[in-house]
Amino acid sequence: MQRYFLQTDSNERVSVKGDDFHHMIRVMRMKEGDSFLSVFQDNKSAICKIEEISNDSLTASVVEWELNSTEMPVRITIVSGLPKGDKLESIIQKGTELGATEFIPFKATRSIVKWDDKKAHKKIERFEKIAKEAAEQSHRRTIPFISEPKTLKQILQTVPSNAVKLVAFEEEAKQGESSQFKEELQKVQNGDHIMMIFGPEGGLTEEEVHELKNHDFISCGLGPRILRTETAPLYALAAISYELELKR
Template sequence: MQRYFLNADGVLNQHYQIIDKDDIHHIKNVMRQNLNDQFIVNFDNAVMVGKITEIADTITFHTIEQLDIQTELPVQVTIASGLLKNDKYEWMIQKATELGASKFIPFISDRTIIKVDDKKMHKKIERFEKIVKEAAEQSYRQVIPNIEFVKNSKALVEKIQSFDHVFIAYEEVAKSGETKSFVNALNSVEQGQSICIIFGPEGGLSEQEVAMFGGQTIGLGPRILRAETAPLYALSAMSYQLELK
């Protein structure tokens, strides 16, 4: 059953409207739904089944059932990653959303290749938000990951102070042959905590950045991963450690 997000608290046996143009187009023209068809709605406080009661410029639906489901990771994982060239960052956030990331912090690292100004970055963020929303709907997420751009590594340092854990994916750890740092780091994580994992762009993080961030450096296995692959590896490992074992 198709899933949509509505920024409101849901109550059973009440009527609501979907006003988002992309969602309306998807319901009408992609899914070709009709009166009395059903879909799942992620409200701010609950997940419910809605039955369509009117199709016009907006979609009106009636909540008929509350669902008791849990599709989120037991911890809140933020991926702070240096911006990547071409469409690699878009691909990464799409897949990372499917794997359970709760927030993305793109930043300009010392070794970031691409150049962006404020106007271009605003448009990029709008596109990123659309990508993660669609990925969250497709993967039956209960929340849409937030995206917050920071201009440089120094600004990122301020953002990471509030996390329970900060891990830095550093390729020099992997090159040294160390394979237990990530496992050991995850063993210290408790359910409900917030984690920020920092990844570099193409070329990785500089030594100065690693020292500046001050978190725990981790390796992601014996192989050196591409910048767009490393966050997905980390999220998969966390899912296994925290959800599947």
């Protein structure tokens, strides 16, 4: 069933206009009596039935509220060293499916790509669209937030004080570090906020890792193989889901 993120709080009766109306009626050719899934701004979701269609809006009523959450039990901020090409799109699309809460593009020392402000605005709009579509497709209740690109200094200024702070550092993996990530995840409680930083293609510099460690970030290996910059966040998100969402 098609899922729509509506711009209103939850209510037994729903009014739909604009893009979502266009998609339902013009693209999906829905008729009165058809059903869709709506996710409201307060993150509640329900199956709704179309009752009346006018020229530019429709009204629907809630048939059944969804009770099982599809959201991670923790907030997860993925900080990605700005990569080349369309890799950030791939991180955002698949990272949304895998449950991330927020993405921060990170102007790392070894990031080759630079965004000017004009370009950044357009790119973020595009990323927001990718995140929305991936959230709908994977049946999520929230759309991840896409931040503007930030420097390390800006990132360090905005770290939530109670966050679980992790940095994926491939040199740790090469040297056989294989316990920190699991150790930290096993201490995580529902409702916690995990912030995890990943380097761009060339990796993080020693200075960046040093600075992060000074700010209490814990350096983790993600297994013995060297993962690409666009694969490492997906490994981390899948592992977090496996640890926290699958029961033993």
